[in-house]
Amino acid sequence: MGNDSGVTANPPTGRAPTRRFEARRNAIIASAVEELNRKGVRGMTLGDVAARLDLVPTGVIYYFRNKEELAAACFMRAIERFDQLIAEAKAAGDDDRERVRAFIRLYFEFKRRACSGETEQIAVFNDVRALNKPSVNEAYTDMFRHARDLIQGPPGAEMPRPDRNARAHLLLSEIFWSVAWMANNPKEDFPRVGERMAAIMADGLAAPGAGWPFFTIPRLTRDDDPRAEASAELFLRAATELINEEGYHGASVERISARLNVSKGAFYHHNETKDELVVACFQRTWEIMWRAIRAAEAEGGTGLKVLAQICTALVQYQMAGNLPLLRTSALTTVPESINANLVRQFDRVSHRFASILSDGIADGSVRPVDVNVAAQMVTAMINAAAELHVWAPGLTAETAAAHYVRPLFEGLLSPVAG
Structure with a gap:
């Protein structure tokens, strides 16, 4: 060094x-x-x-x-x-x-x-x-x-820089997130798991010939949310942003209060404990994710359409300046006393993604893939959208689907969507 x-x-x-x-x-x-x-x-x-x-x-x-x-x-x-x-x-x-x-x-x-x-x-x-x-x-x-x-693109038709940036961010984010779930497999199986991830990155989730589906983007915020009160929303936003940036320990009461320019007394006026606020941040994230899942499933369609709709809605939500989703990578530093329940909640979301993927394989819209690996890759893609603006400047909530979401479905090396 x-x-x-x-x-x-x-x-x-x-x-x-x-x-x-x-x-x-x-x-x-x-x-x-x-x-x-x-x-x-x-x-x-x-x-x-x-x-x-x-x-x-x-x-x-x-x-x-x-x-x-x-x-x-x-x-x-x-x-x-x-x-x-x-x-x-x-x-x-x-x-x-x-x-x-x-x-x-x-x-x-x-x-x-x-x-x-x-x-x-x-x-x-x-x-x-x-x-x-x-x-x-x-x-x-x-x-x-x-x-x-x-990631260069075919000779003579090099990929534009913004798309290479978005796809490089997706590739690295999938690798980084894998440490959170690969331990579910025996270490002797890691190369096997890697091959399955590599196949998805190369060829995507969509079945050959399946076009990008048409869907509406559901509204994921609700005016009647019990936490929609302005002061509570401010604390949720500050804590979520700090946890995403600096982990659980970085989001101290002092730092959350300083970000909002309020006293520690004001913090405890609105929150019993820091851990209570952390759990509320996770709870908000699950609610938003489940709203996207329920809305897409209610509209119906193929497994590919439902999953693409969920992913696009959540990535757009991340990039539209709303209260951000808490990055699932934050789980790695959360105290064991509350970690187990939080992990179970995220596992439920992952299991639903796997179920939707299975529906897509059954109806022919999704290529045969390892649904457990693919579900984690979907989670990672949504998770990493929080930093997409850093690594792919210029992408907007409206353009993220074409340049960031679709490469997971169509393959990291697929032609750039129009």
Whole structure:
């Protein structure tokens, strides 16, 4: 790792690092990755990292001045790993299809090896923005550009930059979200699961010859919502935005209050506890998702039409400036005391997506796919729409369906929709 990485590369004395120094530093990073993936940037402490290694906190500070520097080292290592996988994928074939499928296969094989103890785990990027370190942000943006290079379009008909951006965001988001559900499978099956994801990314969910269906976009907000009262809505929005940006621990009472420019006393006037507000944020997200599901199912049609309608409605909702949906990746840092119930609620949504996909396979509108994998990919696509404006600037709520939703249904490398 170079000196521009923002982390200490040499012992404090300035001498060249010894093998022992590098070994201990690597052990600290590995320990920090475990804490970072469980608690996020805000929740990780040097004390917890040190305790995993039977060290005192000062033993960690000898290598990293503070937890932000340590978190940066974790993220930089993860970015380096992804850059390696992307480089290997680029060398795997001459066309986009071969490169994209190779990238997904390589990632799932890496995760198999990591879960088997054959190589080190890496940090997940759920709340990398919470660190807000320029060197990490720059490296992450470069990684995104490298991933975008996997998607070029056919020779002589290169894909426009906005579409490559949207599809690269979709590809990476599917990979990042997979850590939340791949553990439902034995680690020996990770390559098999990766092949199934790769097939969906390459060929899409729609059956061959199935055209993009026509549907109306249901209204997902309700004036009679019991939480539609203005002050409650403000707290929901502030908490949801902070959790999406910085994880559960980043959305402290102090930070939520500061975002609204109110006192902690005002916070507790409207909310019993922070966890009560967090649960309310999740509850609002489920209600919006179920409204979309119920509306599409009530209108009827093929499985493809119902699912496309749900996805388009939710992505448009995300991008229209409404109260955002809570990113499901926030579950990774929520305390165990409330996590289990939240996971069950999201599983119910995922199971419904799988059921709709099964309906589509039965009626011939959806190609035969692994519905469990596909349902998680649908969730990831909806989830990642919250950041689509960052990585694909210029897309609007009205154009997102054509340039972001349809590639999951028609294939990541499908022609750009008009």
